[in-house]
Structures are given as structure tokens and as C-alpha cells.
Amino acid sequence: xxxxxxxxxxxxxxxxxxxxxxxxxxxxxxxxxxxxxxxxxxxxxxxxxxxxxxxxxxxxxxxxxxxxxxxxxxxxxxxxxxxxxxxxxxxxxxxxxxxxxxxxxxxxxxxxxxxxxxxxxxxxxxxxxxxxxxxxxxxxxxxxxxxxxxxxxxxxxxxxx
Amino acid sequence: xxxxxxxxxxxxxxxxxxxxxxxxxxxxxxxxxxxxxxxxxxxxxxxxxxxxxxxxxxxxxxxxxxxxxxxxxxxxxxxxxxxxxxxxxxxxxxxxxxxxxxxxxxxxxxxxxxxxxxxxxxxxxxxxxxxxxxxxxxxxxxxxxxxxxxxxxxxxxxxxxxxxxxxxxxxxxxxxxxxxxxxxxxxxxxxxxxxxxxxxxxxxxxxxxxxxxxxx
Numbered sequence: 001x002x003x004x005x006x007x008x009x010x011x012x013x014x015x016x017x018x019x020x021x022x023x024x025x026x027x028x029x030x031x032x033x034x035x036x037x038x039x040x041x042x043x044x045x046x047x048x049x050x051x052x053x054x055x056x057x058x059x060x061x062x063x064x065x066x067x068x069x070x071x072x073x074x075x076x077x078x079x080x081x082x083x084x085x086x087x088x089x090x091x092x093x094x095x096x097x098x099x100x101x102x103x104x105x106x107x108x109x110x111x112x113x114x115x116x117x118x119x120x121x122x123x124x125x126x127x128x129x130x131x132x133x134x135x136x137x138x139x140x141x142x143x144x145x146x147x148x149x150x151x152x153x154x155x156x157x158x159x160x161x
Numbered sequence: 162x163x164x165x166x167x168x169x170x171x172x173x174x175x176x177x178x179x180x181x182x183x184x185x186x187x188x189x190x191x192x193x194x195x196x197x198x199x200x201x202x203x204x205x206x207x208x209x210x211x212x213x214x215x216x217x218x219x220x221x222x223x224x225x226x227x228x229x230x231x232x233x234x235x236x237x238x239x240x241x242x243x244x245x246x247x248x249x250x251x252x253x254x255x256x257x258x259x260x261x262x263x264x265x266x267x268x269x270x271x272x273x274x275x276x277x278x279x280x281x282x283x284x285x286x287x288x289x290x291x292x293x294x295x296x297x298x299x300x301x302x303x304x305x306x307x308x309x310x311x312x313x314x315x316x317x318x319x320x321x322x323x324x325x326x327x328x329x330x331x332x333x334x335x336x337x338x339x340x341x342x343x344x345x346x347x348x349x350x351x352x353x354x355x356x357x358x359x360x361x362x363x364x365x366x367x368x369x370x371x372x373x374x375x376x377x
Binding site: 047048049050053101104105106107108110117119125126127128129130131133134135136137139140141143144145148 | 186187188189190191192195196229230231259260261262263264265266284285286287288289290291294
């Protein structure tokens, strides 16, 4: 791939666009429903909102086949290592969407039992406020993330391809 | 002929999808068409103004005190006597809400004595950075014509600015003007402009109960 210093040629930009398009249009989420946000996440995948329109209908139970981890719900201190392990098992490129108040900041549960934001455990690409966010709020987060991927360069999390 | 119905019985099931085809899809096409929210939907907050342009917030910090998630930070300051910002003694010169902490329970709306803070139907608040989720006075305060301010990610193509400029996205959760004894009293308007809030259905339609239990 073209290095950062030189402008990529026509072939490379077209390839990049194609790869980005493929990544956005088949971004399979890992099912990581932890609390009531998971109900809204399931509702987003159901017929009335239909994540299949964006190629995301398959909620993979195996992290190996998933590209996007939607952390839906409060993450307890005991769940945090599991969350990290699931994230580590996912294959690059991977993204994390923190759904709702509890996953993003701990929400109203400011106590010893909960992780005050999953960005202490995994790198988060998108935060969706709400308690819980409705399907359309979640879809707004997903679509914004897809646009970020479309505009971005092809690289892995370390910045190298 | 029972052998015939036994034969056709399983085939009847195949008529179900044929019937469903005629009904069409139920899917809401979200980015193009946004669902109309219920009247009492709890969305993003706004800080309102009086019709003459003065701010309603008097910096009393009751919203911050009642917030179960501790996501509101308010600082009050004495009004400058020659050019007051709010009609009260003080005004909230710092007003911050962490939308990622907020659980949208609207207890701040209930607690506010001047109905300065209300909730809108705006729901698209996704951010890539935790700092961007902290809405300050700049984002929360409405314009002088009652238009809610834009979110920080206003450059996102998904944000429909025309929708933000419309006044019908406003709501009041449990403000006093929703109760029947306040009916007809101008305390709050659906669009933060001048006018009168229509009483909600059931508030005054001859329900015989008195307001004693309303206090409890």
C-alpha cells in the first residue's frame, strides 16, 4: 500500500475505496449484550429496523467472525477480562461501539462493581448516548462509524498495513 | 374426503408467506425517514429562553442536585444589574451535561422551577470522543428564536439541520403546565416560543379526582 508520505495513485485509491466499501457493508457485529441495551440491540436487528440493510444482520457468537463489538450494557469488574478477551480474539480490522450510558461511562452506577467506561478496557471507536439508546440512535452510531471507515485509510489498529 | 384434507393440510402453511407478500415490508428506512417520536420522548436537553430572549435558567442547581447520575454541573452567578441575563437573581453561567452519563430520566426537567431545561426529540448524539459528549451552554442553549442549537458533530451528513430548526421537536415531560390546575396558564410552550401549551388529553376531561393526591 502507498506509504503515508506519497500520495496514493489512482489504482490504490480505487482499491482503498473498494476495501473500505467491503468493510462497511459487511460489518458483522459480535453479540455482546450485557443488559437492557441488548434488548434495543436485538430490536435494531429485527424487522422493523433491520440491520441487514447495512449488511449487519448476522450477530456472530464467535468473535473470530465478527468485525464490530457492540458493548451493550454495564460491564462489571468481573466481566471486564472477558470483554478484553473477546476483543483480543476478534480479527483485524475490528471496531468497538460503546452503546448506552453504562458501557460508555458507567452511567448512574458510579460504584465499585462496574467499570466506569469500557474504554478503560478496550479502545472504543464510537459512543452512543442513551439509556438505552433506541434502535435509531444505535443506527446513527453505526452509520457514523461506517462513514468514518469509508473516509479512512486501510490500516490496522497499529497504523500499519 | 379426509384423505384429501390430510394431503392438503401441510400445504396450507405455504399460503402464509404468500399472504404476507401482499402486506409489504414493515422496515423503517431510518437514515432517510426518521420515526416520529412519541410526545413524551426523552431526548437531548435544551436550555430555554423567555419570549423576550432572556434565559430561563437561574442557576439554582436543583437539576444538578436531583440528577441520579450526577451528570449535570451548574454554577450560578449574580446577574449584572445593568444587563441581566435571566429575570432571577442569578444566572447559570456554567451549564454542562455529560450526555454519556445521562440516563434521560427527565428528573432535571421535573426539578427545574422555571422550566429552563426541557427535553427534545433529538436523539442523534453519537460521538467518537468522550469529551465531545459533554454539552455545554453553547450547545444546550436555544437561539433567540427558539431554535435548538446544533450538536457538536454538526458536520456529519447524517445530521439533518432542517429537522433541528423545526419547532415541533419539543416536549415537556412532567412540567406543571401539564396538570389540570395549570390548564390555560402560559408557563411553557411546545416550541419554546410564545403561545399557550394545549392541555394534554385526560388532564381536564372531567376526571373527578381532586388535586390532593397529586401532591403525594
